[in-house]
Amino acid sequence: MNSLVLAVIGVAMVLAGYVLYSKYLASRVYKLDPVRTTPAHAMQDGVDYVPTNKYVLWGHHFTSVAGAAPIVGPAVAVIWGWLPAFLWVTLGTVFFAGMHDLGALWASVRNRGQSIGALSGRYIGKRGRNLFLVVIFLLLLMVNATFATVIAGLLVDTPTAVIPAWGALVVALLIGQAIYRYQVSLPIVSVVGVVALYGLILLGDRFPIELPETVLGLSASAFWVVVLFLYAGVASTLPVWVLLQPRDYINGLQLFIALGILYVSVLIATPTMVAPAINDAVPDDAPSLVPLLFVTIACGAVSGFHGMVSSGTSSKQLAKETDGRFVGYFGAVGEGLLALGAIIATTAGFRTLADWEAVYTSFSAGGAGTFVQGGGAIVNSGLGLPESLSATILATTAVLFAATTMDTGVRLQRYVIQEAAELVGVRPGTVGATLIALATGVGLAFGAGADGSGGLTIWPLFGTTNQLLAGLTLSIIVIMLMRKRRPVLPVLLPLVFLLAMTVYALVVQLGGWYREGNWLLVVLDVIILIAALWVIVEAAAGMNRTRKAPPADDDAEDDALAAAQR
Structure with missing residues (x-):
């Protein structure tokens, strides 16, 4: 099949989702209010709460949720075929990710900018909140440790990216x-910034x-990896407008220009x-397509990490x-386009099927x-x-x-660390909580891998943990919609599908790791599976209570709380 046909169909589908489906969600389901005071204004502090131009904020949101995952997931999943x-x-992207990301953003805005973890306590209960925080912490630990490894590998393998990567700061x-x-x-800043960035690339x-x-004694x-964690620690404590x-x-x-190229x-x-569209000759170590496809590609289709960015x-x-x-x-649409580009690059960026099979062993x-590798070959062939x-x-x-x-x-x-600490009456502060976050990330990176690659050890659980969090985020949105007597099917159906596929995948992975004797992943899988089942029960109970209760005027309550904050 010609990759151009696939690109045209894919781009048309996700853009139609933004033009049509997102409009329905905004007006009929979430009922976004243009005159409602947002937490950025009501709780403005110049550090975390800062009213921001929507294009600048889109840039932050899109690049924060994109990362390497919408590249890595599809690049792995095409082993089952591109279709x-x-x-x-x-x-x-159309029916899951866009709805999820917009919903998480709406839910947090209607609750004084609180995170999904904090919202779980309000809408699901204290037990559900505690388990929610465990899942969130594990997911962030995987993201931070693994992305440090991925970035380090790219900087080593592609030394030409070192100057533009750090010069961009x-x-x-x-x-x-x-x-x-x-x-x-x-517009002036945008043009100058893009020119400067591409000058650094050259x-x-x-x-x-x-x-x-x-x-210094390290590979x-x-x-x-060490430098990246030091950078992330400093960057994460600066006011959001500074960096x-x-x-x-x-x-x-830059990403949209790169995608355009x-x-x-x-x-x-x-x-x-x-x-092949459907690969009938997958390697022996490849798991079954169902349910593993739906957790191998998380970012780019739907991702619980997005809900954390939306609400965090x-x-x-x-x-x-x-x-x-x-x-x-539209942030989800951008990520979907990146994932689509990754599919094309990793299936059409090789000269022959034999060349592709020689890589996907x-x-x-x-x-x-x-x-x-594949994308570079396509750009070389197309633009010279x-x-x-x-x-x-x-x-x-x-x-x-x-x-x-x-x-x-x-x-x-x-x-998350500050929220969890407050539950036991401890206030570690910004610096203390950041140091704990860095210590756990570095500890995982080097504790399970002398070269700092330890994050890859538990990476196989990223997809299931990520999709589990997406399902749990959707459960909070469903309860909020039920309290307001809004349409819930656009959220409820994806919720059921995600939780079913995620629990199924956890069980399948557990069996495989048990047979391999990989006890670290077995233990972590069991912990996440128990947390998943427990929170599902708590969420179902919360939905049942909400269904029987009279409509709640959450907005009036939230307005009063926001006024108290001011």
Whole structure:
């Protein structure tokens, strides 16, 4: 099949979802109110609660939720063939991810910018909240440790990406000052920022920085892991307007340009999908397509991590409630386009089926490197850019988004640690909570891997944990809608499907790891499975109580609480 046909169909589907379905959700289900005061205004503090231009906020939200996962997941899942991955990414983006991300943003805005973990206590109960926090903490631990490993690997394998990856931080700091201190026009800042970023990419391609085998007694990869955690710790404590917002905004523009380069290259080169639509000759170690497809591709179809970003940082910066449609739903559309690009790059970026099969020899063979390799070949064929420069652009894209997700993840983990500590009457403060988040992340990275790759040890549980959190987030949204007597089927049906597939996948993985004798993953799988079943029961009980109770005027209660905060 010609990849151009697949690209046109996929792009049309997700854009139609934004134009049509998101409008229905915004007006009929969530009923976004353009005049309602948001937490960004009611609780403005200049650090976390900051009213933000919707385009800048979209950049933060989109790049924070994107990261490396919508590249890695599809790059692995195409081992079953490109058709299942394509259907789950496109349909998942339209009916699952966009609805989930917008819903989580709306739920948090209507509750003073509280996180999903805090909302679970209000709508599900204290026991459900405690278990919710366990799941969230484990997920963030996986994200932070693993993304550090992924970024470090890309910086080692593609040394031409080192200069643009770190130079982008300087660009972002200058953009933040230009926007907030000197009130420079956003279009001017955008053009200058993009030109500067691509200038750094050209510079990096000309002057690659390759570390020696050992640095300060650490391998090159381990050294980058340590540096990344130090960076994330500092970045996560800065006011959002200093680095987080401008960096994510300029990264968002860069990603769309990179995607544009990839899609234009597909338009010109029209490469053939050399991988099969349905792969009947999967490697022996590949698990069954159902249910593992639905947890292997999480980000790019639907992801619980998005709900944490929506309720952890984005809700505190939303200037107007109706901006949530663009920030939340269109942010999911952007990630769906990235996942679609990853599918095309990893199935049409090879010359022959034999070349593709030579790479996909095992279930874990695909990844960010495969995306860079395949995408670079397509860009080289379509636009004639040197393969080195093409690879640098795509590697820089992957590094920048993984880095934004990582430091947002550390910030979110700090929130979770503070919430959990307050339950037992302890207040660790911003610095203390951040140090705990860094210590646990570094501990996992080096405790389970001397080279700092320990995050990969528990990465196989990321998909199930992530989808479990998405299902639990949807359960909170369902209860809120039931209390307001709003339509619930657009949320309830995806909720049931996600929880069923996730629990099924946990059981399948548990059996496989038990037979392999992988006791660490067996123990973690059992913990997550018990937490999942327990919270499902609590959520079902909460829905049943809500169904029998009279309608609740949550908005009036939330307004009173917001007024008290002011």
